Amino acid sequence: MRRDIRHFRPGCNIPEEQLSRLLEAARHAPSVGFMQPWRFIRITNPTLRRSIHALVEDERICTARALGEREDEFMRLKVEGMQDCAEVLVVALMDQREQHIFGRRTLPEMDVASVACAIQNLWLAARAEGVGMGWVSLFDPVELAALLGIPEGARPIAVLCLGPVEQFYDRPMLESEGWAKPQPLCEQIWENGWRGEGQIR
């Protein structure tokens, strides 16, 4: 089972050939109009990794405050594994996406959907090779863009933590920590309209 991982074996690395295989899997993802809008930035500099971690920590605190009565509960959750994972990748949307209108004229967010497909491919490929991956979206994209020299028009959308793990949790961590519950399929699928209330014309 694929799993979002926040506990990594410290002091490990991912062999270069393995990382290349995982990134190859990512770039074979489907994309709207074949625009391939994903860009991956590998973070190898430890100071830079710490700076990104600091942005995540800032946003973790802002998120906790915004949650109001669930603040303390949120602060007890582990929401990233940046300090121990073998690799950190920042995934960004490329710039100049406005030229691409095939499949995006009415749905411009299909660029984000395409990048999410690439990240999911990476996630599944990593799991197939026994490598853990966690997706972190707790950061200010403007600050992260400035830190990484990401140009105007491009936008970071994910920080990915990858690396060897002791174990893959058997359930989503947010489920076992009591944060959220899995919804049954029957509540997520309807026939012929929203809650079955479509108009047959």
Ligand SMILES: Cc1cc2nc3c(=O)[nH]c(=O)nc-3n(C[C@H](O)[C@H](O)[C@H](O)COP(=O)(O)O)c2cc1C
């Ligand atoms: C778009 C996206 C953003 C996410 N951001 C975070 C995050 O910032 N921190 C975190 O701990 N998990 C994050 N996750 C992981 C989810 O919490 C996780 O997928 C969910 O709890 C279900 O668990 P599972 O992936 O193990 O099935 C993210 C997942 C997605 C798809």
